[in-house]
Amino acid sequence: MSQIEEIKSKIDILNLVGSYVKLSKTGINYRGICPFHNEKGPSFFVSPTRQLFKCFGCGKGGDIFAFIEEIEGIEFKDALRILAEKAGIILKMENKQVRTERERLYEICELACLFFEKQLEASEWGKKAKEYLQKRGISNESIKKWRIGYSPDSWNSLSDFLVGKGYKREEIIRAGLALQSEKGYDSYDRFRGRIVFPIFDLNSKAVGFGARIFKDSGKKETAKYINTPQTPLYDKSSILYGMHNSKVEARKKNQCILTEGYTDAIMCHQAGFENTVSVSGTALTQKHLHILKRYTENLILSFDMDLAGDNATKRGINMAEAEGFNIKIIERYAGAKDPADIIQENPESWKNLIDQARTIMDYYFDSAFLKFDRKTAQGKREIGNMILPAIKRMKSKIEQSHWISELADKLEVKEESVLEEFKNVTIERHYEISSETTPLEHQAAGEPHHLTLSDRKKLLEEKILSLIFTDVHNLGALTDQDYDLFSEHFRNMIEKIKTKEIDPKIILSESNSHPEYQFINDAIWKEELVGEDQAWPEIQLCIGHLKDLKKREKRTNLTSEIKKAEELGDSKKAESLTKEFHLIS
Numbered sequence: 001m002s003q004i005e006e007i008k009s010k011i012d013i014l015n016l017v018g019s020y021v022k023l024s025k026t027g028i029n030y031r032g033i034c035p036f037h038n039e040k041g042p043s044f045f046v047s048p049t050r051q052l053f054k055c056f057g058c059g060k061g062g063d064i065f066a067f068i069e070e071i072e073g074i075e076f077k078d079a080l081r082i083l084a085e086k087a088g089i090i091l092k093m094e095n096k097q098v099r100t101e102r103e104r105l106y107e108i109c110e111l112a113c114l115f116f117e118k119q120l121e122a123s124e125w126g127k128k129a130k131e132y133l134q135k136r137g138i139s140n141e142s143i144k145k146w147r148i149g150y151s152p153d154s155w156n157s158l159s160d161f162l163v164g165k166g167y168k169r170e171e172i173i174r175a176g177l178a179l180q181s182e183k184g185y186d187s188y189d190r191f192r193g194r195i196v197f198p199i200f201d202l203n204s205k206a207v208g209f210g211a212r213i214f215k216d217s218g219k220k221e222t223a224k225y226i227n228t229p230q231t232p233l234y235d236k237s238s239i240l241y242g243m244h245n246s247k248v249e250a251r252k253k254n255q256c257i258l259t260e261g262y263t264d265a266i267m268c269h270q271a272g273f274e275n276t277v278s279v280s281g282t283a284l285t286q287k288h289l290h291i292l293k294r295y296t297e298n299l300i301l302s303f304d305m306d307l308a309g310d311n312a313t314k315r316g317i318n319m320a321e322a323e324g325f326n327i328k329i330i331e332r333y334a335g336a337k338d339p340a341d342i343i344q345e346n347p348e349s350w351k352n353l354i355d356q357a358r359t360i361m362d363y364y365f366d367s368a369f370l371k372f373d374r375k376t377a378q379g380k381r382e383i384g385n386m387i388l389p390a391i392k393r394m395k396s397k398i399e400q401s402h403w404i405s406e407l408a409d410k411l412e413v414k415e416e417s418v419l420e421e422f423k424n425v426t427i428e429r430h431y432e433i434s435s436e437t438t439p440l441e442h443q444a445a446g447e448p449h450h451l452t453l454s455d456r457k458k459l460l461e462e463k464i465l466s467l468i469f470t471d472v473h474n475l476g477a478l479t480d481q482d483y484d485l486f487s488e489h490f491r492n493m494i495e496k497i498k499t500k501e502i503d504p505k506i507i508l509s510e511s512n513s514h515p516e517y518q519f520i521n522d523a524i525w526k527e528e529l530v531g532e533d534q535a536w537p538e539i540q541l542c543i544g545h546l547k548d549l550k551k552r553e554k555r556t557n558l559t560s561e562i563k564k565a566e567e568l569g570d571s572k573k574a575e576s577l578t579k580e581f582h583l584i585s
Contacts, residue, residue, distance in 0.1 A: 010087040109206040116149025126150035137344035153193030176228035197262040208234035238287035241278040249274040250295040267340040271347040284316025302330040328357035461490040485546040
């Protein structure tokens, strides 16, 4: 058995995908929201029996290796190494010359992580930094769990350590751990005299670092926190601090708490709120939301916010609403204590704040009515401008109606007036659809897309053929009139079944091996193949749709011919064609 096959035999795709995507059972398969593209309805399937995944929205599919390559954005060799670790398999040694750049960067980050941890325990200033962390309420267990470290206040201690391990200074710069000297021929460590918080990807691999000043240099311009810049491994717009430790609990509780700082997330976990992550000083991005949606659609936000302004926090919340998240707000205003401070004083107080978290609409109402005077015409208008777009983003018409009524009541105006304003509200789109997006991706992203008549005809023919494969006897029930509705390609396929050139039983059992019958494979995945007693009624329904399409196609052609006849001044032909049009209609 090859090592690839050995890995496949030890890792179940359902468990693997389930650690990234929230799945629910549907027949013999499992279904969820695709992690690879925007969609509202679940079109992503996992088959435990086949050990494969497939998305019918974006078309991506394959085995455990294909999934890891796609979800992590890595090459096959990197996916092989990740899955080998999960399976507890030691890969055969490879030539060091062929290791990828990403592998070496991962190794550099891991060694840096170990270096910083050692400095926290062994160096004089590291021990002082550890005492500071303990005074902040962070336990020794949490320090080890989150691998917190310390960077010495020297120019090249980390770089020299990594060079001694066989890595080039250019690679250390690429990993974001060193900076190029202005003189151009030297480099120096990025993190010096700081408490270091390693940042991990979903597979618990160190990819970046955040660092808090501890040994103050005395310079006024020294930033309190600095972070790894954008690197081949670290993209701040797609990594949430603590997600590797939170994903299981977020799925289990079907809820995720979002905070702003490293210590906030750490202290929340320490207090038992292990479904907590941190945005680490950045705004919520579309990529963050895609990651979160793999685990839950329920978010509790603990941010300093002013929803009346056009700020990054508000835009992030708007995006989350557009993505279908249910959002609650922990009431924290500017100057209020951070979660870490609240938990250090009394963890029960933090629990109460979470339990009392308010819906986003309640928060909008409170913020708007505190900021503007409801007694003045201008104040009423400003309140409406702040709240109505939030109502517009709601998916439920019933909820919209409730909040419109609530707003009218609080503003002491007629509900009809609010409704008129509501009709004029436009909401900002928070994603772009590229020119290369497929029709199915347009639909998944909420973009209206109408299939052409030929597209619909092809789908109906494929549906009929799938049902014929369920029970070949249905072929005998098709009439000559039915055959007139079909395309030449479809009639040829039916003829091959009749002459036994095609064996439906073989296609059904090996559909994944026959690309020309991919639609049969798709029908199996979606469990659209009904029982023999239901197949014929379904075929009749499809034939009815084909008849309707043929009429519509004929009407479209007649409309074009009538227009052409009128342009040529041929009134008799135009009149004749118009009569034919009305007859078909």
